[in-house]
Amino acid sequence: MSDSDLKFPDLPGIDITPVFQDSRSPMGQNIGLVYMGFGDKRICTGLKWHESLVGNAETDVLHGGVVTAMIDETAGGASVLATEHKFSVATVDLRVDYMRPAAPRQNLYCMAHIYRLTERIAFFNAQAFNEDPAKPIAVGTGTFMLGANASVPDILGGPFKVQEDG
Amino acid sequence: MGDVDFIKNVLVAMPYAAKLGxxxxLDDAGRxxxxxxxxxxxxxxxxLPALHGGSLASFLEITAILQLAREQAAVQQVDSIEAGRAAIPLPVNVTVQYLRSARxxxxxxxxxxxxxxxxxxxxxxQLWQDDEAKPVTSMTGVFIQPKS
Incomplete structure (x- = not known):
C-alpha cells in the first residue's frame, strides 16, 4: 500500500461498516470520489489529491469547489440511505465553512450524517478532513428534498444493502 | 496588464477550472x-439527466473568485502574472441555493x-442555462485575501 492510497481514519465512537466502491455519479467519478463506509444515516467517502483538482497552482491545495462537490454527494448519499423508499434526492441548499486550508497534496475524506429526517426533507451536517477528523478542513450543513423525482439512484447497490432496522 | 490577460492568468492558475472547462x-460594457x-x-x-450540485457549486465558486480577483486587482494594482496568482481569494464560506434542476x-x-x-x-x-431570467443556482460567498 503506497502513501497515496485511501485509508479512512477511525471515527471515535461512531460505528462505520467499511466498503470501497467508486461513486456511480459521473461527477463523483470525475473528481475520483470513493464510497468508503456507511453507518446509521451516515456515509463516508474519500478522494485522492490530484493536480487537476487544484484551486491555486502556487499552493497545490484542492479547490473549494471540490470540497463542496464531495460534501454534496456524500450528504446526498446519506439522505438516500436514510430514507425507506430510496428515491433520488435533490440538494435544496448547502453551506460550507472552510475552517482551514487543506494540506497540499493530501487525500481528503468526508463523513455526512442525516441528523433530522422528515417526510420531504433531510437535514445533514458533514465534515471534510485530511487525516484527523477532529480537525476538519470544511464543515457543511444543508438540506435535501426527498423523492425529488421517481428515479432510483444505485449507490445503494453492491455493498450498500439496505440495513435491517432493529 | 490588461483585464483580459489578468482574467486569463487567474484561470490558468486554477487547474480545477480547466478540468470543468x-x-x-468580457462584454462590451466590461461585464x-x-x-x-x-x-x-x-x-x-x-x-434524468441532471447536473451534479457539486459541478454547479464549483462553477459558481470559480466565477465568484474571478470577479473578486479582478476587482481586487483594480484596487491593489496587480501588475504581474505572479501577483495575479497570489491574489486568488480564499473562501471562508459559501452558501448555495439550488432553485431549479440543472439540465x-x-x-x-x-x-x-x-x-x-x-x-x-x-x-x-447566479447561474442560468438557456434563460437568464430563470436562475438555476445562486451562491453567496465570503472570501479573504491570502497573506502576501
Missing part, C-alpha cells in the same frame, strides 16, 4: 460572464461583488 468572456459547457462528467443523476445544457454565470473589505469580501453569484 470553465471559460470567461464578466463565465461559461461551463455541458459534459457527461458534470452529471449527478444520469437517469444537460451549458451553464452561464455572473458574479456581483457586494462588498470589498480590507478583511473580508462578499460576492453574490
Amino acid at each position: 470553465v471559460t470567461a468572456q 464578466l460572464f463565465c461559461s461551463m459547457p455541458f459534459h457527461e462528467n458534470h452529471i449527478g443523476n444520469a437517469q 444537460a445544457l451549458a451553464c452561464h454565470a455572473e458574479a456581483r461583488v457586494l462588498k470589498v473589505g480590507r478583511r473580508t469580501s462578499t460576492v453574490f453569484c
